[in-house]
Amino acid sequence: MNEALKPYVTTIDHVGVAVPDLDAAIAFYSGNFGLEATHTEVNEEQGVREAMLHAPGDENGPAVQLLAPLRPDSTIGKFLDTKGPGLQQLAYRVTDVEAAAAALRAKGLRLLYPEARRGTAGSKVNFVHPKDAGGVLVELVQPAAGH
Numbered sequence: 001m002n003e004a005l006k007p008y009v010t011t012i013d014h015v016g017v018a019v020p021d022l023d024a025a026i027a028f029y030s031g032n033f034g035l036e037a038t039h040t041e042v043n044e045e046q047g048v049r050e051a052m053l054h055a056p057g058d059e060n061g062p063a064v065q066l067l068a069p070l071r072p073d074s075t076i077g078k079f080l081d082t083k084g085p086g087l088q089q090l091a092y093r094v095t096d097v098e099a100a101a102a103a104l105r106a107k108g109l110r111l112l113y114p115e116a117r118r119g120t121a122g123s124k125v126n127f128v129h130p131k132d133a134g135g136v137l138v139e140l141v142q143p144a145a146g147h
Contacts (some may be wrong), residue, residue, distance in 0.1 A: 004107045005092065008100040013093035013141045014052065014063040018079045018086060022049050022068035029053050035064060039121055047074025050120060065091070065120065089127070091139035097124045100140050104128060116142070 019025035022040075029035045035053035042049050053064045067088060069077035079088055094100040097116045105111060110129040119125035122144035130137045 004103040005094065005100055008094040008096055008103070010093045010095060012062045013091040013139075013143075014065040015087060016065040016067055016089035016091065016137075016139070018076050018083075018088040019066050019068050020080055020085060022051060022066055025066045025068070026051055026053070029064060029066070038063070041120065042070065043118070043120070044070070045118060046076075047071055048076050052120060065089075089137040089139050091125075091141050094140050094142055097126055097140050097142035100142075101126050109133070116140075 017025070026037050026040075030037065030053070034056060036056055037051045038054045038059050039052040040050065047070045049068045049070055051066045053066065054061060067076045069080060071077060072081070076088070101111050101116070109132040112127040112129060116124035116126045119139075119141060124142040124144075126140050128138040128140070
């Protein structure tokens, strides 16, 4: 059994959904599923406007992350052009993103970045290449201190 991340994974952090219009998507998830937007931000480096949605009263639990492109050439813009709106990633919350990335590299998996980058709300993130994860873009998320 491959247990490379067992010492690091604490929970599923979120599922990322690519959407063309963030405000319309927030309204849809709120109006139909009762989810609450607990955090929104613009991430210029990733080229997205994003929102984290949680079940009412569960701000620390798993979330739905809505991702809308800031520009057509962003990763989410390209995703929408080729695949349309929908599930884009699965994210695991980890205690140490660099150690988790090193453990996966030691198993032969490719990560998209040589070092973690800034993610939502000051978190540190890296991604496992989908070709090494059964076609799924897997995100590793280390929350910012205090989150």
